[in-house]
Amino acid sequence: MAMQCADFLVIGGGIAGLSAAARLTLSGNVTVIEAETALGYHSSGRSATFCHYGIGNATVRGLTSFSRAFFQEPPAGFSDYPLAKSKSALFIATEAMLPTLAELATSMRRFTDTISEVDEAGMLELVPVLRTGQDAIIAGVVDSSGLKLDTDALMQGYARIVRRGGGTIINGQRVGGIHRSDGLWQVTTADGSSHAAPILVNAAGAWADQLAALAGVRPLGLEPKRRTMIVIDPPAGMAVNDWPFTKTATDDFYMLPDSGRLMASPVDEVPSEPCDAQPEEYDLALAAWQAEQYTTLPVVRIAHRWAGLRSFVADRVPTAGFAPDAPGFFWLAGQGGYGIQTAPAMAAISAALITGGDWPKELTALGVTPAKILPDRLLG
Ligand SMILES: Cc1cc2nc3c(=O)[nH]c(=O)nc-3n(C[C@H](O)[C@H](O)[C@H](O)COP(=O)(O)OP(=O)(O)OC[C@H]3O[C@@H](n4cnc5c(N)ncnc54)[C@H](O)[C@@H]3O)c2cc1C
Structure with missing residues (x-):
């Protein structure tokens, strides 16, 4: 040939x-x-x-900041659909996570003026199923500049x-x-x-x-590292689409709405060979358990599941x-x-x-x- x-x-x-x-x-x-x-x-x-400032170090935040303009105003004719929709990111903390939440807020504020603190009542307004109070979530920070990407x-x-x-x-x-x-x-x-x-x-x-x-x-x-996602159904009649992307300050759980359902992850980073990554039972169970720890949602059934590799250098x-x-x-x-x-x-x-x-x-x-x-x- x-x-x-x-x-x-x-x-x-x-x-x-x-x-x-x-x-x-x-x-x-x-x-x-x-x-x-x-x-x-x-x-x-x-x-x-999702696109937000609550991930990575200062260089990653700089790359993210630069990239936002493309998502919000792509070149004419690039896509028939919007590439991004506004969606806030809510970072939550138990008492033990408070120092990490404070550091995260400081790091994000270097790149955006859209960061504000939110109290328990405010968090429940945003995500009514959050498990708040003693031994649970007591503080939160909202970044109103988050973007849900297509x-x-x-x-x-x-x-x-x-x-x-x-x-x-x-x-x-x-x-x-x-x-x-x-x-x-x-x-x-x-x-x-x-x-x-x-x-x-x-x-x-x-x-x-x-x-x-x-x-x-x-x-x-x-180093490729596997991450697991599950999709769960909210209780019948509960509208979740306007909920923010919600993540613990210490990175052990996040969830976000997706077409009337909730995607959730235990934020796992399991070392892997390059491969067609598949979810493991342990990580699926962990995802469901974390969802029940940080929210009052019962995880009755996992509607969808998948895993993928996130690859890092040192x-x-x-x-x-x-x-x-x-x-x-x-x-x-x-x-x-x-x-x-x-x-x-x-x-x-x-x-x-x-x-x-x-x-x-x-x-x-x-x-x-x-x-x-x-x-x-x-x-x-
Ligand atoms: C569960 C999960 C959640 C994530 N959430 C987010 C998020 O919210 N926001 C975000 O920004 N990022 C997120 N990421 C990270 C993001 O998905 C990755 O950083 C990104 O997709 C990497 O893109 P890539 O093109 O480098 O890799 P890939 O999409 O894997 O593309 C590499 C391609 O190379 C091909 N290839 C490999 N070897 C060969 C070969 N020899 N010949 C020909 N082709 C080859 C593969 O088939 C593959 O299609 C997430 C990742 C995972 C797994």
Whole structure:
């Protein structure tokens, strides 16, 4: 089979690969190769689809802050549906969690003026089923700037830009071989076809280190961690859609409404190999137990369940940049638990670094500098 040549090869059709590919379409011919038949089959299709300042460190908050404008005002024609709907985030604390709640509020206030404290009565107004009082939730902080995202619309929008820009998205083809010769990265896929480009973007999610190994590139030390979600029915007649995203300050439980039901997670982080993650009985039981601890909801039945991988490097900050040990090999990995809400920023960074453009000034102003994002920081 003849080798197909492009300017940029993007391996991975999740949010990271598609968002970067859409930006690169402006600068050349892009080919995206995705192992699964559906885009976003792995982490990107399994997220809670929420965007807020209560997660990650200052660099992640900076990336989130930059990305919000895209969600709220995407380019004309990007999507027929809104990408984001306003939804507050409520962070809750028992007495033991109070110092953590205070630290969280301080960290969030550096990025937004939408943070306010809420007392027990106020919390119950927002989420009437919260278990409040002695030995339960006694304090809360609300971030009114939270956004419920439509990840599907986001990914379809990026994919459309790639296709309209003359790019190609190949589904159902796993890249199984990579080598560099004559200044080109050449990859072969399961059906024996070959693709080549001077620049290869490694956006393979949990598999990013394995993909690097195929190319003989030093790994970043990526650690995929499994997270479990359950969906439960509220009692008949209880309207939950206006409830905020609600999370404990110490990160052991969150829930949020989804089409009249409630999604909940025990905020588990179980080390895993890269795989098609499936929920384990223990984590499902933990999710139900935590829901009953922090709320007065009886969990009679788990209506849906799933799990996905959140992949982190050592400092838990997403990485973008050329591998110091391999010309033209570009890392876009380690999006952790915030790969959707940081995608527009990471795509802008990737496009700037790959095409020799300037680092976005707005990101520098938000404290997101190359030293915090480039892979060099991890490789010593
Ligand atoms: C339960 C859960 C809740 C989450 N909630 C949120 C949230 O509320 N907000 C948020 O911002 N983030 C959230 N996240 C995190 C977010 O989903 C991830 O950070 C993001 O999806 C990572 O995107 P990705 O493109 O890097 O990975 P993926 O979506 O996994 O994409 C990588 C792709 O690469 C492909 N691939 C791998 N190897 C090869 C190969 N050799 N050849 C071809 N293709 C290959 C895979 O098939 C895969 O489709 C959550 C994650 C989970 C699991």
